[in-house]
Amino acid sequence: MHKRHVTNKHRFIGFVLIGLLVYILSNTVDEWKSFQGATIAVYVVAIASIILLTGYSGQISLGHGALLAIGAYTAALTQIYLHLPVWICFVAAVLITSLFGAILGLAAARLTGPYLAGTTLALAVGLPSIANQFSFLGGEQGISFDAGWPPLSFGEAFTQYKWFFWITSLTALIMMWWIQNLLRSRYGRTWRAVKTNEVAAELSGIRLARSKVLAFTVSAGIAGMAGALLATTINNVSPSAFPLALSFSLATGAILSGVNTLGGVMIGAVALVAIPEIASLVADRWSGSESVPSLLPDFIVSVLLILTVFLAPKGPIEKFRSRHVK
């Protein structure tokens, strides 16, 4: 079959269409659904950051929750102590988290496999708990982050969650556009070369360490943005918002999306938000005991995870594509 060439123009149209769809959705859904939509947008950015690091550059991170935490705290602290506008807080979050990612990447570039997994895991457990030690980080209660009210010109009926939905999905769309371009650029190709075969990549003149550190830096920057967006949707930044479970569910989302294909990122993000919802509906229908509703989401996610690893290790999209080609 003749393969249709997808140009950047087609992709741009695709992004605009998704944007339109989100716009229409935001006008029809209620407040709670807007909040969930915003959460999906946050997960999209966070999962994209993991896919960039693991799927394209071949480095493992079990600690992306910690990077999100850095982004969120940076945004909140910039707002509280420097009183800067919200969008500068976002930029600050990206910059500071990238800087941290660069430092972490310098260490990570020397590590492989289980060592890297262990380091990032320890980071995910350790970093959020610092907030309890220093009072300016707000301790267990955390600190607030206020992304502001929607402009008055949008009218009275425009709720705050709808506004958050707009901010997060617009940011997510822009980020995704940028990421997919980046992955198609020289850097993306370099990362994939390093992932596929380090020795061959080195022989072709790629500097391994530099490429890996760059991937970590970029991925951290994206995660920082996701953190700032997360802070926007929940209005608050506290250690309890970034437990180890967050890092694990982001990794889960990446696997459900297919860790090697950026295009599947929506699948994982939607799954992470939709599964608890569906599970509670199912549990309400056949409520056998009280503990079922609270346990079912975790159970379904875990089972899906194992099924994905077994049936579609390269992700649902790749699976579909390979079946089509054959």
Add this chain to the structure above:
Amino acid sequence: MFELINTLLIGITAGSIYSLMAISVVLVWRSTRVVNFAAGGLALASSFVGAAILEKTGSFWIALPIAMVAGAVFSAFIEYFFLRPLLKRSGDKGAEIFLPIIATLGLLGIIKTILNYIYGDRVGSLPPPMSDKGFVFSGESIALSPMRLLILGIVLLLMISLTLVFQRTNLGLSLRAASFAPEISRLAGIRVDFIRTVGWAISGGVGATAGILQTTNGSGSVSPESFEFSLLLVFGFVAAVIGGIESLIGAVLGGLTLGIILAIILMYVGGSLVFIAAFLILILVLLLRPHGIIGAKGGRRA
């Protein structure tokens, strides 16, 4: 001075339990190149078995071995039914370690929800079988109690027997050979698949012991969302990585280092810095020695 010795004693006890968990992680890594996050869930499940047996029989000395056997069976079950088919599918490339990690994370989630479903809010109780009142030295009680001695004794006994098994028996030789060169071992007539399952079983038994000791040394009761078990899982894994994930001695060294330094930080600096300290220790060790304290230098590249 007294305080420092007490802190060290607490650190050594906690560290030796982390060492056991680290050994459990190391054994699985050596036999199948899988980072086993399900180990924490297995330790939890076998501790519940231990608690149930203790309730029935009233004897810690019956509960501990049965829990170890249960841990071994659980662990072998998981290897046989989940990891073996998974690794067969992905081919023994070893480069792709992300998928097995995710699979074991999924298993951890399933084990936890099942335990949560069975036990709910109930907790299994594992009180210390011996007095946990410290010995009295010149009028002051130190942090060394009969219970702590017992823990150290069990850990030491397990380590010595593991070393003997690995160095002096045919089984140990097969275990080492199967992890070092699976293809050649297969040609030499070793049933590599079976040996791998054995490796997982031993790991499960050791993990079960770590779980039970962690509970008796801590609060004395296990619950599915137990904080002690998250500690055990995270620090056990960090200890294994510090030690260089390949070596049993490395795991012990890693566990003890971690236990002692964390006890000192807990005592003199502040409780909320313990986790980040574990991260800093880890990254410091890995910057100096990227393959852990005792790790093959250069090592395998693929």
